[in-house]
Amino acid sequence: MTGEYRHRMMDYVREEIMPHRFCVGCGCGTVLNVFTNAIDGLDLDPAQMVCVSGIGCSSWILSPYFKSDTLHTTHGRPIAFATGVKIMRPDLKVIVVAGDGDVSGIGGNHLIHAARRNIDLSVFMVNNMIYGMTGGQVAPTTPVGVKTTTTPHRNVEPPFKVAELVATAGASYVARWTTYHVFPLMESMQNAINKQGFSFIEIVSQCPDNYGRRIGLKSGNDFLTRFRDQSIRIEKTKDMSEEELKDKIIIGKLRDVDRPEYVSELHNITTEQVEKVKKEKVN
Amino acid sequence: MALDKDKTRYLQRLEGKTYFMLGDEACAYGAIFAGCDFFAGYPITPASEIAELIAEELPKAGGICIQMEDELASIAAIVGASWTNARTMTATSGPGFSLMQENIGYAIMTETPCVIVNVQRSGPSTGQATKPAQGDVLQARWGTHGDHNIIALSPNSVQECLDLMLDCFDLADTYRTPVILLMDGEIGHIRESVTMPDLSSIKHVSRKLAKPGEQVFGGDDLVPGMIHYGEGQNVHVTGSTHLATGMRDVTTPEVHDVLVKRIYGKIDENREKIVKVEKDLTKKKKARVGVISYGASARPSSGAVKMARTEGKDVDFLRLITIWPFARTQVAEFSKDLDVILVPEMNLGQLSREIERFADCDVIPVSRIGGIPHTVEEIYQAIMEAV
Numbered sequence: 001m002t003g004e005y006r007h008r009m010m011d012y013v014r015e016e017i018m019p020h021r022f023c024v025g026c027g028c029g030t031v032l033n034v035f036t037n038a039i040d041g042l043d044l045d046p047a048q049m050v051c052v053s054g055i056g057c058s059s060w061i062l063s064p065y066f067k068s069d070t071l072h073t074t075h076g077r078p079i080a081f082a083t084g085v086k087i088m089r090p091d092l093k094v095i096v097v098a099g100d101g102d103v104s105g106i107g108g109n110h111l112i113h114a115a116r117r118n119i120d121l122s123v124f125m126v127n128n129m130i131y132g133m134t135g136g137q138v139a140p141t142t143p144v145g146v147k148t149t150t151t152p153h154r155n156v157e158p159p160f161k162v163a164e165l166v167a168t169a170g171a172s173y174v175a176r177w178t179t180y181h182v183f184p185l186m187e188s189m190q191n192a193i194n195k196q197g198f199s200f201i202e203i204v205s206q207c208p209d210n211y212g213r214r215i216g217l218k219s220g221n222d223f224l225t226r227f228r229d230q231s232i233r234i235e236k237t238k239d240m241s242e243e244e245l246k247d248k249i250i251i252g253k254l255r256d257v258d259r260p261e262y263v264s265e266l267h268n269i270t271t272e273q274v275e276k277v278k279k280e281k282v283n
Numbered sequence: 284m285a286l287d288k289d290k291t292r293y294l295q296r297l298e299g300k301t302y303f304m305l306g307d308e309a310c311a312y313g314a315i316f317a318g319c320d321f322f323a324g325y326p327i328t329p330a331s332e333i334a335e336l337i338a339e340e341l342p343k344a345g346g347i348c349i350q351m352e353d354e355l356a357s358i359a360a361i362v363g364a365s366w367t368n369a370r371t372m373t374a375t376s377g378p379g380f381s382l383m384q385e386n387i388g389y390a391i392m393t394e395t396p397c398v399i400v401n402v403q404r405s406g407p408s409t410g411q412a413t414k415p416a417q418g419d420v421l422q423a424r425w426g427t428h429g430d431h432n433i434i435a436l437s438p439n440s441v442q443e444c445l446d447l448m449l450d451c452f453d454l455a456d457t458y459r460t461p462v463i464l465l466m467d468g469e470i471g472h473i474r475e476s477v478t479m480p481d482l483s484s485i486k487h488v489s490r491k492l493a494k495p496g497e498q499v500f501g502g503d504d505l506v507p508g509m510i511h512y513g514e515g516q517n518v519h520v521t522g523s524t525h526l527a528t529g530m531r532d533v534t535t536p537e538v539h540d541v542l543v544k545r546i547y548g549k550i551d552e553n554r555e556k557i558v559k560v561e562k563d564l565t566k567k568k569k570a571r572v573g574v575i576s577y578g579a580s581a582r583p584s585s586g587a588v589k590m591a592r593t594e595g596k597d598v599d600f601l602r603l604i605t606i607w608p609f610a611r612t613q614v615a616e617f618s619k620d621l622d623v624i625l626v627p628e629m630n631l632g633q634l635s636r637e638i639e640r641f642a643d644c645d646v647i648p649v650s651r652i653g654g655i656p657h658t659v660e661e662i663y664q665a666i667m668e669a670v
Contacts, residue, residue, distance in 0.1 A: 014517070017530060047515035052363075064519050064530060069512040071363065072521035072531075074389050080356035084363030084371070087347055088321055089513050113352040266347050273342035274289050280296070 009036035012046060014067045022057065025212075025220025027179040027205030031097070031126055032061045034182050038189035049093045052082040054107060057133045057207070058099035058126035076106030079114045082121050090120070090263045093193060100127040100141040104162045108140070111162075115169035115198050117262040122192045122199045125162060128207040136210035146215060163202040167255040172197030174255040178204040178227035181251060188253070197261050204249055285487045286318050289345030297479045306444040306470040307332035309477045310374070310400060313448025315344050316480055318487075319398075320369040322348040323360040325379060328412050329468040330402040333374040354379035358386040358399065365395045366520060368490070368511040370452055374400035376468070377419055378409065380426070387461055388427030389522045394500065394507070394546065396455035396490060398448070400464040402471040405654045414654025415468030417578055417629040421636075423463045424607050430543055432550040434557060435463040435607040437578040441475035447604070449480070453488040454557065458549050459506050465606055467629065469579035469656050501527025501542065505549045550608050558610045562617070563588065563600040570597040572669045573617060573624040575638055577603040579656050580627045587627075587662035596670050606634065611641045618642035623669045625649050627657050 007013075013036070022028045039046065046068035053059035055075035063070040069092075073081045078096045086094040096103075103111055103125040114121060130148065131137040138148040141159045148155060167174040173195045177185040185203060192199035206212060206223030217223050227249065234252035237245060286294065294316060304312075311333050314322070322341060324334040338348045351357040354375055361371035375383065380401045390397055403419045405411035419426075423435045434454050438444045447464060455462040493499050493508030495516055501507060507527070510516045519529040524539045532538045550557065563585065564570070572591075576584035581602045588600045601617045603610055618624055623645045626635035632648030639646040649665045651657045 014519075046517075048513075050512050063521070067517055069517060070519045071366065071512075072519070072523065073359065073363075074385055074522060077355065077359045077386065080351065080359035081363035083349075083351070083356070084321070084323065084360035084365075085367060085512060087349070087360070088364045088367040088369045092513050109352055110356055113356070266349065270342040270345060270347055274345050277289075277293050277296075277343045 009033060009040065012036040012039060012067055013065055017064060020065055021060065023209045025206065025208040025223075026057070027126065027128060027203075027207070027220070027223070028057055028061050030179045030182065031058070031124070031203055031205065032065055034186045035062065035066070035097070035124075035189060038186045038193070041186065042190050042193065044093065044193070048091075049095060050085050050089070052078040052085065052094065052096045054078040054098040054102035055133070056099040056102050056131070058097065058128070058205070059102060061126065062095070062097045076102050077110065078102070079107060079110040079121065079123060083114065083119060086119060086121060087263055087266060090267065094121050095193065096121060096123040098125065099132070100125055100129065100162065101131045101139045104160055104165075105140045111166065112169040115166045115171040115200065118170055118172055118197045118259045119262040120196055120198070124189065124192070124201045124203055126203045126205045127162065128205045128211060129159070130207050130211035132207040132210045136214065148214070163200065163254055166200045170198070170259070171200045171255065172257055172259055173199035175253045176202040176204065176249070176251050178231060178249060178251065179206060180224045180227040181231070197259055286482070287345065290315070290318060291482065293344035294482055298482050299479060301476055301478045303474055303476055304441065305332055305472060305474055306438070306441045306466060307402065307472065308336050309441045309444040310448055310464065310466065310471070311336035311340065312479065313445035314372055314398070314452075315341060315346070316445070316485065317449045317452035318370050319372055319452065320346045321361065321364045321371045322346070322373065323351050323357045323364075323371070324373045324375065325351055325354045325357050327376045327379045329404055329415070329471050330374045330376050330400065332471070333400060333402070354382040355386060358383040358390070361397045362386060362390045362393070362395050365397050366512050366518070370396075370456070372398035372400065374402065376402050376404045377406045380419060380422065384427040388429060388431065390461040391427065391431045391433070391546065392522045393520050394459040395461070396459055397461050398451045398455055398464065399461055400466060403465060403467040405652065411654040413468070415579060415629065415656065416652065416654065417467050417580060418633070418652070420465065420606060420628075420630065420633040423465055430547060432547050433463060433607050434458065434460060434550060434605070435465050436604060437465040437606050438470055439578055439581040439602065441470065441473065442477050444470060445477055445479075449485065456488055456490040457506070458553065459490070459509065460550065465578065467579045498527040500525055500529045501545065505545060505552060554608045555612070557605060557608060558613065559604040560610050560613045561602040561604060563602070565592070565597040565599055570599040570620070571622045572596070572666060573599040573601065573621040574627065574662070574666065575601045575603065575614065575617070575624055576627045577606060577634065580629055583657045583659045583662055584627045586659035587666055590659060590663045591666045591670070596666070598666055603634070609637050609641070614638055614641045615643060618644050623647060625662070625665055625669060627651065627662050629656060
């Protein structure tokens with residue numbers, strides 16, 4: 001067979017900077033693939049999107065690889081930058097894809113406030129339970145007992161359950177999937193993007209090079225197998241105890257509600273006030 | 284940018300009228316006259332009044348004002364919003380200004396226009412939260428890491444708090460840079476008469492726009508044109524070192540060299556166009572003593588100079604309106620026939636170091652910290668000792 005192979009989703013990618021830099025077995029490539037498929041399935045025009053990221057490997061998924069307006073911000077702050085973009089251009093779809101350290105570590109405060117405000121953003125947090133880009137330091141999502149470069153003896157901090165945290169903070173749509181569950185993840189991304197309000201997906205992912213090989217999971221496949229075996233659909237957990245759920249990854253849709261949305265509420269105030277001034281002038 | 288219908292309708296109710304208000308309030312009105320579309324801030328003494336007035340008034344002019352969860356989020360939001368072709372600003376004081384430094388550097392590196400008002404208060408740290416100072420002058424220049432340049436202006440009256448906001452927004456758009464208004468708690472919290480500008484007198488400076496396909500982060504001009512989000516041009520904005528196209532390249536030394544030097548040069552090479560000072564020279568040109576000051580300190584300074592002159596002493600006075608870039612040629616020129624220059628500042632001698640570098644004579648800082656401005660008498664005494 002001759003001829004060049006061109007990926008089905010290449011039209012959505014900044015081809016001139018390919019190939020990407022993700023490690024062999026990294027979950028980031030999967031997330032980019034699923035994302036482009038999600039956009040394609042929605043028939044959404046990338047010209048109507050602004051993709052925002054922070055700092056870290058997961059922040060490279062959309063920025064610069066996805067071909068749309070992109071904003072690569074400072075560590076932990078993509079949600080805050082995205083807030084400014086969305087407020088001034090509510091007609092555009094503003095999407096944040098970044099890692100667990102960025103979004104729930106240094107950026108944790110911005111995450112919970114955005115959820116509280118229910119601003120119409122989609123935030124897909126790629127959770128590989130480590131600070132991968134900088135070599136494998138402990139993250140707020142690293143399990144207890146794990147040895148990382150900054151917890152060489154063992155990690156004594158329990159991890160955040162980020163999806164649950166965001167749901168409690170007030171997000172309209174919250175889900176968790178893994179890089180094994182690509183089709184439900186794609187559908188979830190589509191639901192999140194279409195949802196008016198703050199939508200959040202925690203995507204449990206793998207970092208074989210800077211995390212996996214230190215905990216006995218040498219390849220991407222080793223992680224995917226674990227994700228498949230450890231995941232349990234939320235619908236099935238209703239009667240399970242905390243002890244039974246200890247090492248499980250709870251996947252599925254955690255929350256889907258309708259609440260007043262922040263940006264439209266802000267614009268309502270401006271509209272009201274401008275009308276008031278118009279009436280004053282006439283008088 | 285020309286003011287749109289909503290802004291014009293709102294401002295027509297105010298133009299040409301005279302009011303009595305706080306420096307903070309004048310700053311807020313100045314922002315609206317300048318065409319500010321979006322404000323994001325966080326409460327802090329003595330700047331909260333700016334946010335409060337903008338929250339009340341800006342929506343009436345068609346804009347949006349929000350309070351973010353902290354200062355880092357505030358500056359992040361205004362930088363993001365600026366890329367939608369909006370005029371954006373925030374207002375804070377020392378502790379908040381310190382928090383904003385990383386993203387100010389991001390705005391510099393990405394060449395994002397925005398305005399940051401710092402109503403300086405007595406530091407370091409929490410310091411005297413409710414008392415004025417001028418201790419952030421060098422921080423405004425060098426607060427964020429790396430080699431960079433900045434524009435900073437300092438008003439000495441409530442009227443200037445309004446007028447200089449128009450300059451700040453124009454400079455931000457002209458040079459694609461964050462611009463800092465270095466107010467101080469003294470001017471921010473006094474009340475004086477302010478006359479609102481006539482809309483016909485406002486010259487509208489727009490950002491240079493790049494055409495589709497043109498480079499947004501480099502090229503032949505020191506200041507490249509901007510392409511904004513939502514135009515379908517796949518603009519890539521990053522704080523990493525980047526090519527003229529915006530795409531990251533951190534491995535090629537020349538790329539970093541060209542980018543950082545051009546960003547630095549935007550302000551450095553336009554120094555003479557940017558710098559504004561106010562001269563008050565003795566007509567006889569026999570002065571041997573000069574006084575240079577700015578902001579709140581310029582008020583008692585000019586009073587002391589007048590006092591010395593009534594005693595028959597010839598004293599020249601130079602007020603810096605632009606703090607950064609530094610008024611090198613103006614200071615050198617001012618110092619030419621002088622023996623000594625006094626620099627009253629509400630800090631331990633920050634701008635006096637800069638003045639020392641370019642003045643052709645002795646420079647004596649007249650420092651005053653502790654949260655109260657200089658008195659006319661103490662500066663007068665310093666002048667008389669120098670004479």
